Amino acid sequence: MDIRQTILAGAVAFAAAASLSSGAMAMGGASGAHVTYPTTGKIGAVIMNPYKIAPLTAVIRNGGYVLTDITVRIVPKEGGQEIKYKVSDAQARTHGGIPVFGLYGGYRNTVEVSYTKTAFGKSEKVSESYKIYAQPASLQQAGYAGVRDSFFKVNVKKVDPEFKDRLILVNNMIAAPADSTRAVWNNPIGGALEWNRYPQNAIIDTTGEIRWYMNPDPIFDFNDIYKAGIMMGFRQNKDGAFTWGYGQRYVKYDLMGREIWNHRLPDGYNDFSHAMDPMQNGHYLVRVASSDVKRPDGKHVRSVRDVIIEVDENGVVVDEWRLFDILDPYRDVVLKALDQGAVCLNIDASKAGQTMTADQLAAQDKNDQFGDIVGSGAGRNWAHVNSVDYDPTDDSIIISSRHQSALIKIGRDKQVKWIMGSPEGWSDKYKDKVLTPVDKDGKPIKCEGSTCEGGFDWSWTQHTGWRIDSKSDKNIFYLSVFDNGDARGMEQPPMPDMKYSRAVIYKIDQKKMTVEQVWEYGKERGHEWYSPVTSLTEYMPDKDSVFVYSATAGAAFNFKTGAFESAPNPFINEFKWGAKEPSLEIQLENTSGYQAMVVDVQKAFNAK
Known part of the structure; x- marks a missing residue:
């Protein structure tokens, strides 16, 4: 038998066997699923x-x-x-x-x-x-002009032994490529979706190694208005999973990347950014805007970063806080002091040091200018709320309003309980809600306008005004804040490099309506630690410490030409409670940061 006959005979035998097998299955049915895959251990693949x-x-x-x-x-x-x-x-x-x-x-x-x-x-x-x-850590969409690498470089400067086990989620973003700027959501100019940058989310350890990162492509698409937008507001929930939002979505995924839910914003709202806070009752506070507001002048507009909604896990809107109805959207003293070169993520170096005038603000109404622009009244970026927290002791929310340089507590009844910010510019309705600064003995501190003696300072264009739950009760409220520091004292300094940022802890006596500054850090670091936008200060109960991310610090800026000459080089710090120097310092290189936070791996994988 030659080779051709041998091959033919084998083929016939194989076909016959296959036919018998098929016939047997047809007569008696499948005998059961047979799972086959390569294994390298004693269980599965x-x-x-x-x-x-x-x-x-x-x-x-x-x-x-x-x-x-x-x-x-x-x-x-x-x-x-x-x-x-x-x-x-x-x-x-x-x-x-x-x-x-x-x-x-x-x-x-x-x-x-x-x-x-x-x-x-x-x-x-x-x-x-x-x-x-x-495989090596890499982001598929990161390779375009102007981007040096998929991820930042990590420079570990100091780690005390007590903090060597830290894993840190870094929530950053890559500069906007051309295909991220096609969608416009708020006619005539965009709302939060103008902020449409590719995510750069990773978890680093204290040796500087990336130990987790997100490949967002399965859930993110520049070209789909309902799948685009900057990812912000990451929080680890009590079940170990993470919630956050982007553009027109708010989502929940576990640390393995398993989707728990991924919701579109309810149709009455649009433009998530900055903040999504898990409440103790299982609901979520989500910072959005209204899709349709009727102003006192009869005009209909989309609002900008000035609505808080409470949603349950099924996406039902349980309650809402329409801040243009609760606060004064025409308080403009801070708006006229802001550096127009750094209005949160809308950084425009050509406007560095410039401020708005009363005439420019008035012209916006005259010319029907609305959208994501600094201005007063609903339909403009008058509030710019960048954090929201919940106080279960009195069923209230605490918001951080960057463009009012104020942290404000508001009840379920939509009434203001207190204002932690400069007393300048508040109408009579709110004047008695402004807290009085006191020293450690409870004695009032002398203040004139927006400037106080005794080392006390208000927070300016701040981020993350959060209640420290484990140290607070019904009367005493500890508040952690990242004081960015723009428009400090309601003015721009003589020299731009005189600006500085602070991480601050305030102690508020809610009965006496007083506020004491109990800890600060950053003023001594000067301009190198200054973050004009974003950033975070958060108390960590597991180590009785304060975690801080100065997220847009360290950018090389040429004050003569008004141009940035490098991306920011943010600082991560952690302090033992009350310490004047950090126990941990890590600097990231060439990245624009939003927030960073400690990840609890035990919580993530021990959930019941």
Whole structure:
């Protein structure tokens, strides 16, 4: 038999066998699913990036066993930071195996796991290790003119031993490419969707390594108005998952990248940006704008960053705070003092140091100028709310209004409870709501206009006015603030490099209507630490510390030409409570930051 006959005979035999098999299945049905895949350990296959948006994650499939008592350890590189966490039974069931988080990109990782596997009533305790290669960290859409790399460089300057276990989520953005500027949402000019930049979200460890990053492409699209916008407002919920928003969406995903929900904003609202706060009752406070406001002059406009809605997990709008009805949208003393070169993310170096005049503000009404522009009245950026928090002791919200340089507490009844900001420019309705500055003994501090003695200062164009829950009660309210510092004292300084930012803790006596400044940092760092926009100050109860991100500091700016000569180089700091110097300092290079925050891995994988 020659070779051709041999091949033909084999083919006939294979076909006959296939026919018999097919016939058997047709007569008796399938005998059961047969799962085949390559395995490298004692259970199932390793699935990389199982949900497509978190490339440095994996799942070791359960292989048909019930897995319990799970512990995961990512073996660090030499001199690196260990990541070790327990996995709840619920998380093992949810992911169909062992979730692996914190892989090094461009590296063959050693992952040690221990678990109990059970099948047919028999259990076995197992400890084993896997070799898992993860691709280098890279963002597909980051490669365009003007971008140096997918991610920032990390310069670790100081880490005290107590803080070496920190994992830090950095919520940044890449400069807007050409295809991000096509959509205009607010005619005649855009609202928040004008801010349409590609996300740069990553988790770093205290050695400077990226241990997680987001590939946003499956859920983000520049060319879809309902899938675009800057990702902002990240918060880790009590179940360990993260919520945030972008453009016309607000979403919830776990640390593995699994979608929990992804909602469009309700139709009566538009333009999410800055803030989404999980409430203690399971609802969310979301900073949006109104899709249709009828002004006192009869004109209909879209508003800009001046509405808070409370939504439940089903997307039902439980309540709303229309700030143009609650506050005075025509208070313009701060608007006339703002540096027009840095109105939050709308940074225009050609306008650096310029301020608005009363005539320019009046002309906006005369000429029907509306949209994302600094101006008074609904339909303009008069409030620019950049954070919202909830106080469960009296069912109130606390907002940070950048363009009023004020932190304001508002009740469920939509009445103002107090104002933490300069007393200048408030109408009679609000004057008695402005807090009185006091010293550590409770004695009033002498103030004149917007300037006070004794080291006290108000916050100016601030971000993140958050209640420190573990230190506050019904009467005493501790407030953490990032005081950006533009228009400090209701004026621009003689020299631009005289500007500075501060992380500040205030203590408010809500009965006496007084405020004491109990801690500050940043003034001594001067202009190098100054962040004209964005940033964060947050109390961390696990270490009784204050975490700070000066997110747009360190940009090289030529004051003669009025041009930025480099991207910002933000600072991450963490302080023991009351400390004058940081226990942790990390500087990022060449990146525009929004916020950063500590990630609790145990919470993420121990959720029930």
